[in-house]
Amino acid sequence: MSDTTYTKIFSGSFIIVQLAMDRLKSAGINAIIKDESESGRLAGFGASIQGYQELYVSDDELEHAQAIIDSVNEELQP
Template structure:
């Protein structure tokens, strides 16, 4: 996504990502979610930790950062 208009705003666990997504959608931001497996292995088989990344359009970055600050 480096050549796109989307910027990564958060990486974390499913629970935190779901909360942020919910808050972003309340202010009409539609985030893009990407799964990021830390170990490169299937977490269901090998026990790796599955992280998720949240991306937002660069035009919505300022509003999205306000949501992230409230979560942290």
Template structure:
């Protein structure tokens, strides 16, 4: 089985940072791909909610539980 990163969430930078902190608390390594900031630095536009969060596929099941709970919390 190969180890690869899988996208588990996309949203605004502040929402992704909150989720990243929760994953860090559970010792789940994640990567953030901020297309908005990259576009801004390059001099063109991108949607503000274009920040993506990736985890390793071996952590996917545990991470999805955290993402589901987080989405319920922010949507309530």
């Protein structure tokens, strides 16, 4: 079993996280979405921020993933 660590590279609304996730997946990067509001709902607790998610990638893929996230952020700038 490998000792892989993950780093948060992005956080935001569900829609933007899904866009970033799609771009990462297209580049062959496996990312993990953390959604505490959904976890809380499933456990029977309320959530303070609905639709807020965090995106994590393996440290092995961090540099490539960060370049993709930077590109997504640039696209979203007005």
